[in-house]
Amino acid sequence: MARKLKLRIWRGDATDGGLKNVEVEANEGEVVLDLIHRVQATQMGDLAVRWNCKAGKCGSCSMEINGKPRLACMTQVASFPEGEEITVTPLRAFPVIKDLVTDVSFNYRKAMEIPSYEHPKNLAPGEARMEQIDVERSQEFRKCIECFLCQDVCHVVRDHEENKKSFAGPRFFIRIAELDMHPLDMLKNRKQKAQEEHGLGMCNITKCCTEVCPEHIRITDNAIIPMKERVVDVKYDPVRWLGSKIRKREGIV
Amino acid sequence: MTSLEKHKYDVVVIGAGGAGLRAAVEARAAGLRVAIVCKSLFGKAHTVMAEGGAAASMGNVNEKDNWQVHFRDTMRGGKFLNHYRMAELHAKESPDRIWELEVWGALFDRTKEGKISQRNFGGHEYPRLAHVGDRTGLELIRTMQQRIVALQQQDAKESGNAESHIKVFAELTITEILKEDGKIAGAYGYWRENGKEVLFEAPTVIIATGGVGKTFKITSNSWEGTGDGHALALKAGANLVDMEFLQFHPTGMVWPPSVRGILVTESVRGEGGILTNSLGERFMFKYIPEVFKDKYADNEAEADRWYLDQDNNRRPPELLPRDEVSRAINAEVKAGRGTEHGGVYLDVSKRIPADVIKKRLPSMWHQFYELAGVDITKEAMEVGPTCHYVMGGVEVEPDTAAAVGVPGLFAAGEVAGGMHGSNRLGGNSLSDLLVFGRRAGMGAVEYVKKNPTATVSEKAIADAAARIEAPFSRAGGENSYSLHAELQEITHNLVGIIRTGKEVEEAIVKIAAIRARSANVAVAGTRQFNPGFHLAFDLDNMLLVAESTAKSALLREESRGGHTRDDFPGMSSKWRQVNHISSFDGKDVNVKAQPLPPIPKELFDLFDIHELEKYMTPEEIAKGGSN
Numbered sequence: 001m002a003r004k005l006k007l008r009i010w011r012g013d014a015t016d017g018g019l020k021n022v023e024v025e026a027n028e029g030e031v032v033l034d035l036i037h038r039v040q041a042t043q044m045g046d047l048a049v050r051w052n053c054k055a056g057k058c059g060s061c062s063m064e065i066n067g068k069p070r071l072a073c074m075t076q077v078a079s080f081p082e083g084e085e086i087t088v089t090p091l092r093a094f095p096v097i098k099d100l101v102t103d104v105s106f107n108y109r110k111a112m113e114i115p116s117y118e119h120p121k122n123l124a125p126g127e128a129r130m131e132q133i134d135v136e137r138s139q140e141f142r143k144c145i146e147c148f149l150c151q152d153v154c155h156v157v158r159d160h161e162e163n164k165k166s167f168a169g170p171r172f173f174i175r176i177a178e179l180d181m182h183p184l185d186m187l188k189n190r191k192q193k194a195q196e197e198h199g200l201g202m203c204n205i206t207k208c209c210t211e212v213c214p215e216h217i218r219i220t221d222n223a224i225i226p227m228k229e230r231v232v233d234v235k236y237d238p239v240r241w242l243g244s245k246i247r248k249r250e251g252i253v
Numbered sequence: 254m255t256s257l258e259k260h261k262y263d264v265v266v267i268g269a270g271g272a273g274l275r276a277a278v279e280a281r282a283a284g285l286r287v288a289i290v291c292k293s294l295f296g297k298a299h300t301v302m303a304e305g306g307a308a309a310s311m312g313n314v315n316e317k318d319n320w321q322v323h324f325r326d327t328m329r330g331g332k333f334l335n336h337y338r339m340a341e342l343h344a345k346e347s348p349d350r351i352w353e354l355e356v357w358g359a360l361f362d363r364t365k366e367g368k369i370s371q372r373n374f375g376g377h378e379y380p381r382l383a384h385v386g387d388r389t390g391l392e393l394i395r396t397m398q399q400r401i402v403a404l405q406q407q408d409a410k411e412s413g414n415a416e417s418h419i420k421v422f423a424e425l426t427i428t429e430i431l432k433e434d435g436k437i438a439g440a441y442g443y444w445r446e447n448g449k450e451v452l453f454e455a456p457t458v459i460i461a462t463g464g465v466g467k468t469f470k471i472t473s474n475s476w477e478g479t480g481d482g483h484a485l486a487l488k489a490g491a492n493l494v495d496m497e498f499l500q501f502h503p504t505g506m507v508w509p510p511s512v513r514g515i516l517v518t519e520s521v522r523g524e525g526g527i528l529t530n531s532l533g534e535r536f537m538f539k540y541i542p543e544v545f546k547d548k549y550a551d552n553e554a555e556a557d558r559w560y561l562d563q564d565n566n567r568r569p570p571e572l573l574p575r576d577e578v579s580r581a582i583n584a585e586v587k588a589g590r591g592t593e594h595g596g597v598y599l600d601v602s603k604r605i606p607a608d609v610i611k612k613r614l615p616s617m618w619h620q621f622y623e624l625a626g627v628d629i630t631k632e633a634m635e636v637g638p639t640c641h642y643v644m645g646g647v648e649v650e651p652d653t654a655a656a657v658g659v660p661g662l663f664a665a666g667e668v669a670g671g672m673h674g675s676n677r678l679g680g681n682s683l684s685d686l687l688v689f690g691r692r693a694g695m696g697a698v699e700y701v702k703k704n705p706t707a708t709v710s711e712k713a714i715a716d717a718a719a720r721i722e723a724p725f726s727r728a729g730g731e732n733s734y735s736l737h738a739e740l741q742e743i744t745h746n747l748v749g750i751i752r753t754g755k756e757v758e759e760a761i762v763k764i765a766a767i768r769a770r771s772a773n774v775a776v777a778g779t780r781q782f783n784p785g786f787h788l789a790f791d792l793d794n795m796l797l798v799a800e801s802t803a804k805s806a807l808l809r810e811e812s813r814g815g816h817t818r819d820d821f822p823g824m825s826s827k828w829r830q831v832n833h834i835s836s837f838d839g840k841d842v843n844v845k846a847q848p849l850p851p852i853p854k855e856l857f858d859l860f861d862i863h864e865l866e867k868y869m870t871p872e873e874i875a876k877g878g879s880n
Contacts, residue, residue, distance in 0.1 A: 027509075027511070028509055028510070029508070029511050029512070029625070030510075031624070040734070040785075045733075045776070045777050045778065045783075045784070046776075046777055046778030046783040046785050048781075048783070048784065049784070052293055052297050052299070052301075052475040052476060052477060053299075053301065053475045054475065054512075054515070055302070055516070055624075056616075056619070056620065057301055057302055057388070057391065057616065058297045058301050058475070060293065060297050074623055074624070076624075097446055097781075101446075101782050111402055112402060112405065112406065112409075115406070116399060116402060116403035116406060117357065117358030117399070117403070119357070119358070123356075125355065126311070126348070128355050128367075129366065129367030130360075130363055130367050131367055132362060132363040132370075135361075135362070138360055139360055139385060142391075143388065145301075145391065146296055179358075182358065182360065185358075
């Protein structure tokens with residue numbers, strides 16, 4: 001049942017830090033966040049970690065566990081072989097505030113840059129009619145819990161601070177795709193803007209974001225690739241280009 | 254010390270869940286400047302955890318539904334202890350609040366006609382819950398969050414400053430609500446990131462801090478549910494109403510231990526899940542209370558038929574209000590018919606095909622598969638009661654959400670009391686947030702018209718600052734984590750799902766002892782993102798809440814809704830006429846009885862007189878409502 005386990009926790013702040021070794025008890029069925037809480041309550045009262053729901057629904061306890069971006073509340077201790085050390089470090093793509101807590105304000109700035117949903121002007125509340133099958137495409141992206149693991153893993157920004165200015169990241173590509181596929185949204189040219197203003201073109205579809213998504217959203221296949229394809233279609237096909245100037249919604253043929 | 258960070262706003266909203274954000278949107282719409290303050294990152298509030306849906310009588314699935322039916326269900330669910338006016342406003346306004354979310358981009362599941370789909374839930378006569386699979390709370394919080402962003406984008410366009418009217422102060426803890434001359438003047442707190450203090454000067458404060466679940470050992474609540482708003486309101490001179498009523502959700506996970514308490518949505522039962530004990534008995538048929546006998550099936554055949562034909566059959570007893578189901582599960586486990594890990598079985602696998610389960614209950618499938626190694630499309634879940642929701646809360650004026658007794662203070666959402674009476678129906682929380690969040694915003698707008706400015710005195714600032722510094726300057730040896738664990742043990746064992754007078758008395762003494770010790774909590778480390786330091790303040794709040802709950806529970810000598818006294822098992826119509834009002838004198842919480850406002854005739858007449866006879870005294874029945 002209970003066993004002693006070696007845990008290495010990154011401790012420090014923006015100026016300095018390093019891995020600290022601790023021994024901690026682990027019980028059956030526990031997740032890495034349980035271990036961190038136990039260390040906090042018994043050995044390091046000021047160990048900084050973000051968490052809220054502890055059920056994989058809020059996306060707060062994002063960190064890197066043995067180098068992989070994960071939610072600590074959904075990572076079973078039992079998934080590591082007996083004897084293997086578990087190392088927890090803060091998200092690498094964002095500046096450290098303290099210990100396992102990073103400054104994720106980049107994401108909130110990017111959220112601000114994505115134009116919001118535009119409801120049809122003449123459609124009064126309660127009058128909307130949409131088919132289930134049509135809302136499901138956007139609903140997949142609305143499952144996003146904003147854990148920002150996809151933002152963290154994406155190599156376009158992970159080791160390239162300079163790209164952050166022009167690159168919104170996978171989380172916001174699915175936000176754009178969600179609005180683009182929203183049956184009622186009235187704003188035009190979302191895909192073009194994704195390409196021209198939010199750095200969609202910088203993504204070279206290595207699918208790392210899809211791999212780390214705890215909600216199993218098919219970020220690359222269902223959001224990024226379809227948008228890339230249609231941007232290309234519209235840009236290089238003169239008939240579609242003309243169509244996009246006439247029709248309400250671009251790229252639909 | 255360096256100079257204090259100061260802000261001036263028209264409204265300070267504490268809490269960025271559904272209620273707080275809806276309030277902010279309303280106040281902003283009237284041109285006010287709003288600060289939204291929250292303990293976590295923006296978009297992480299506990300609203301995100303709501304699963305089943307938002308109740309609103311849109312009548313999309315059964316056109317017989319209307320606000321009157323919703324009102325009746327809500328009053329029944331609360332065993333008629335609800336503030337009638339809140340239940341009325343809620344039932345009338347919920348549909349508009351849901352439709353408005355759609356205008357802001359929400360994407361609910363649809364009916365065949367393309368309208369918003371509605372699902373069955375405990376205590377609701379018709380399918381009523383607008384939903385998105387089993388992640389409705391996420392849809393709600395994200396829609397509100399994105400609405401705030403949309404307004405900020407609009408402000409940026411108009412004034413060049415996205416934060417000219419709404420600014421979100423994320424990861425900031427409010428430690429005090431400040432008053433001058435008896436009126437609200439602002440709030441004081443600190444940034445969690447660096448411990449630096451912040452003063453907000455504002456004539457209005459809207460409390461929307463949610464619940465108190467972390468006071469208890471087994472809870473579905475996140476760390477934030479520490480009763481901050483309840484305690485801040487008490488300390489600011491407001492009252493709490495009916496704090497003895499806690500909702501223990503019947504179905505929390507029970508295994509493995511690390512996930513104990515995590516919610517299993519009621520939608521599992523709404524979609525056809527059944528409850529059985531270790532003998533394989535579908536036990537809920539034994540627990541249908543007298544007042545619900547004519548609405549719930551007493552045999553399996555009828556209960557099963559109901560899923561196909563709701564007009565000619567009574568509902569399955571698994572869909573009784575939550576308090577009834579929780580007590581039944583508790584009784585089964587106590588009688589030795591529980592599962593290996595002290596719960597009962599909840600099974601949806603035999604009734605619904607695997608692919609439908611994954612579609613309708615995706616996050617439940619995910620949660621059990623990843624955290625418990627259980628595939629709910631093939632096996633039963635083990636579940637048991639978990640502390641989920643507090644019906645009690647700040648006493649408010651129903652129409653404006655203004656806190657009674659404190660000009661400029663408002664409260665909405667779970668932190669406000671009265672709406673749900675002694676027990677909340679599932680789905681009535683998300684709609685409550687929107688209805689009363691908006692009303693709190695409107696209340697603040699009206700108040701600010703007459704009270705446009707507020708200034709906080711130097712003395713009040715100095716006092717608030719001293720209280721924040723205190724844990725660092727103490728030499729005492731108490732640890733906030735251990736005190737919190739002790740408090741949870743006491744509430745769980747002595748003020749939990751089933752209580753006796755003797756136990757509650759013991760709890761009151763023990764809670765007081767912890768409170769005395771909490772004055773010696775010392776904090777190690779610095780002010781920079783220090784959870785031990787943060788917990789010291791949360792602990793103070795939880796102690797006040799626990800005291801209020803225990804003292805209210807001791808007075809109420811009956812069993813009703815989320816308050817079950819083993820020594821007074823019956824429900825009494827005398828006690829229905831009484832609210833318990835908690836106030837704080839700076840030292841202790843005091844609880845007194847206050848008459849419940851009588852139901853006006855037009856609402857009284859919505860009920861069958863024979864039903865009311867089960868709840869009301871003959872004198873009340875004879876009167877037939879007020880006026």
